[in-house]
Amino acid sequence: MPMLELNNVHAYYGHIHALQGISLTVDQGEIVTLIGANGAGKTTTLRTITGLLKPRHGSVILEGEDLAPYKAHQIVARGVSMVPEGRGIFAKLTVAENLDMGAYLRNDKSGIQESLERVYRLFPRLKERHNQVAGTLSGGEQQMLAMGRALMAHPRLLLLDEPSMGLAPVLVEAIFDTIQEINQQGTTVLLVEQNALMALSIAHRGYVLQTGQIVLSDVAANLKENEMVQKAYLGME
Amino acid sequence: MKINLERLSWVDVFLWVFRVVAIALIIIGIVNTLSSGKYTSEQWGTLIFAGLAQGSIYALIALGYTLVYGILLMINFAHGDIYMAGAFTAVFLADKLATTGFLAVHPWLSLLLLMLLASTISMLLAVLVERIAYRPLRGAPRLVPLITAIGASFAIEYTFRGLYGPGFHSYPDVPPLMGDVNMGTFAVPRVQLVVFFAALVLMVALYYFVERTKMGKAMRAVAEDKEVAMLMGIDIDSVIVITFALGGALAGAAGIFNGLFRPQGVYFFMGFVPGIKAFTAAVLGGIGNIPGAMFGGLLLGIIEALGPNLFLEGLGIPAANQLKDAIAFTVLVLILIFRPQGIFGERLSEKKA
Ligand SMILES: Nc1ncnc2c1ncn2[C@@H]1O[C@H](COP(=O)(O)OP(=O)(O)OP(=O)(O)O)[C@@H](O)[C@H]1O
Numbered sequence: 001m002p003m004l005e006l007n008n009v010h011a012y013y014g015h016i017h018a019l020q021g022i023s024l025t026v027d028q029g030e031i032v033t034l035i036g037a038n039g040a041g042k043t044t045t046l047r048t049i050t051g052l053l054k055p056r057h058g059s060v061i062l063e064g065e066d067l068a069p070y071k072a073h074q075i076v077a078r079g080v081s082m083v084p085e086g087r088g089i090f091a092k093l094t095v096a097e098n099l100d101m102g103a104y105l106r107n108d109k110s111g112i113q114e115s116l117e118r119v120y121r122l123f124p125r126l127k128e129r130h131n132q133v134a135g136t137l138s139g140g141e142q143q144m145l146a147m148g149r150a151l152m153a154h155p156r157l158l159l160l161d162e163p164s165m166g167l168a169p170v171l172v173e174a175i176f177d178t179i180q181e182i183n184q185q186g187t188t189v190l191l192v193e194q195n196a197l198m199a200l201s202i203a204h205r206g207y208v209l210q211t212g213q214i215v216l217s218d219v220a221a222n223l224k225e226n227e228m229v230q231k232a233y234l235g236m237e
Numbered sequence: 238m239k240i241n242l243e244r245l246s247w248v249d250v251f252l253w254v255f256r257v258v259a260i261a262l263i264i265i266g267i268v269n270t271l272s273s274g275k276y277t278s279e280q281w282g283t284l285i286f287a288g289l290a291q292g293s294i295y296a297l298i299a300l301g302y303t304l305v306y307g308i309l310l311m312i313n314f315a316h317g318d319i320y321m322a323g324a325f326t327a328v329f330l331a332d333k334l335a336t337t338g339f340l341a342v343h344p345w346l347s348l349l350l351l352m353l354l355a356s357t358i359s360m361l362l363a364v365l366v367e368r369i370a371y372r373p374l375r376g377a378p379r380l381v382p383l384i385t386a387i388g389a390s391f392a393i394e395y396t397f398r399g400l401y402g403p404g405f406h407s408y409p410d411v412p413p414l415m416g417d418v419n420m421g422t423f424a425v426p427r428v429q430l431v432v433f434f435a436a437l438v439l440m441v442a443l444y445y446f447v448e449r450t451k452m453g454k455a456m457r458a459v460a461e462d463k464e465v466a467m468l469m470g471i472d473i474d475s476v477i478v479i480t481f482a483l484g485g486a487l488a489g490a491a492g493i494f495n496g497l498f499r500p501q502g503v504y505f506f507m508g509f510v511p512g513i514k515a516f517t518a519a520v521l522g523g524i525g526n527i528p529g530a531m532f533g534g535l536l537l538g539i540i541e542a543l544g545p546n547l548f549l550e551g552l553g554i555p556a557a558n559q560l561k562d563a564i565a566f567t568v569l570v571l572i573l574i575f576r577p578q579g580i581f582g583e584r585l586s587e588k589k590a
């Protein structure tokens with residue numbers, strides 16, 4: 001049984017038909033990437049998975065269970081966590097309070113403490129600044145916080161929406177290393193990226209999205225070699 | 238500040254003149270009063286304590302406005318009536334306790350019971366109003382819940398009027414609250430001190446709740462960004478219910494304090510003026526800001542207590558004490574002109590305005 005399955009998902013914003021029949025699967029333990037131009041529907045796809053937007057047709061299935069009846073917060077309770085586009089940290093809360101919110105649904109004190117130590121190990125910067133108001137963190141630190149906060153939920157499926165956006169190249173690499181590390185520790189990852197080259201270099205498989213439709217899907221290595229992908233997303237002629 | 242003459246409109250000129258005149262009048266009033274030496278410092282002390290007690294009641298009510306505004310960016314204009322409902326209901330229990338003699342034997346326990354009852358009633362009513370009048374309209378244009386708020390307000394008022402008539406119902410005297418406490422050179426009614434400290438305890442408890450508990454943090458998270466809060470697994474609806482419940486409970490307690498404080502008692506329309514004054518206090522402190530509402534309430538109480546003697550008499554206005562209510566509303570107008578974001582508030586951004 002796949003971890004996540006989207007079957008012919010159609011989603012709308014008013015009259016805008018943003019997703020026009022998306023089908024994809026993510027298997028347990030994989031990193032799957034979703035690439036596509038601006039406005040292709042990547043963020044919208046993640047929003048339909050987390051329940052922030054309900055598909056008009058089609059189904060989103062998590063470990064065999066149709067998510068249609070559940071609200072966003074109930075879907076989080078089923079093991080899905082998301083780092084939203086643009087980070088979405090709580091600017092007025094401190095770093096530690098943001099991380100607390102990541103673990104909102106958990107009650108196992110020792111488990112939460114373990115997750116916190118893991119996050120601080122991954123991002124020592126956050127530990128140094130745990131009492132700082134999150135709005136005053138640098139962009140890169142905010143991205144770390146958004147990732148750390150998602151990990152505090154101890155998710156089985158982690159959705160990442162452009163985690164490299166606006167980061168210096170060194171930090172981008174650090175973030176991608178972290179994603180790989182998280183994945184090796186057992187978290188399944190669905191990664192949306194503009195930086196297709198980086199995404200394809202850590203992903204197992206990928207989907208290419210164009211105006212609300214999936215136009216290509218393959219293992220990452222093949223996508224990297226694909227002429228159309230190279231031209232459109234890897235900036236190669 | 239640099240003034241661009243070409244862009245200076247008549248409205249700006251008017252506002253500047255208004256600001257200067259307002260400040261001048263206040264200063265002239267204060268100077269005249271103080272130089273006349275009509276009041277002793279003991280008298281001012283008495284007034285300040287009265288102001289603090291009344292102000293702490295405003296603060297408790299103001300917290301309800303500010304909590305709801307912080308999360309939903311709406312003014313719950315039925316809040317004054319939620320305050321009335323608790324106090325009004327508890328007056329019947331107070332009567333029972335007094336006639337059975339329980340009040341005389343266990344006065345403090347009686348007060349606690351009254352507070353619990355009033356808080357519970359106000360809390361339930363606040364939650365009910367949210368459920369019926371606001372939740373179905375979430376996402377509607379902002380004027381719409383304002384209209385249902387006014388509808389809810391009338392519905393509550395006239396339900397009580399219909400059930401219990403338009404007259405006043407007084408709280409019985411509570412023996413340990415009678416009399417004065419000696420503060421050295423002057424005396425302060427005991428009831429004022431009790432009300433002030435009890436209100437202070439509630440405010441500290443609320444502050445602790447919002448700052449330290451998981452639910453309090455979730456409230457602040459929801460106030461900042463509802464979608465991201467959902468992604469944390471926070472059930473927005475339950476946070477909103479808890480916000481209304483907290484505001485209601487504080488208003489209920491404030492209703493009891495007010496009942497003890499003022500001999501005339503409760504009636505169906507009693508929430509209107511304190512409601513608007515507490516709203517003024519919330520705006521004064523910066524609407525949406527919790528310490529702001531506490532501070533704004535206390536400050537408004539003091540301004541109101543000192544105002545008639547301090548500013549108005551000095552200006553030669555007769556029967557200044559009868560203009561008490563006008564002072565609160567003047568304060569509202571002045572804040573809106575001088576500092577619309579309030580003392581602790583951030584400047585309203587486009588998104589929030
Ligand atoms: N809230 C909204 N209201 C109306 N239309 C929207 C809304 N959000 C997205 N859209 C539209 O839906 C389409 C898909 O948007 P989406 O945000 O999913 O794109 P994306 O692939 O994430 O793009 P980007 O790489 O720029 O983040 C776009 O045409 C966009 O204009």
Ligand SMILES: [Mg+2]
Binds near residue numbers: 042044085
């Ligand atoms: Mg996007």
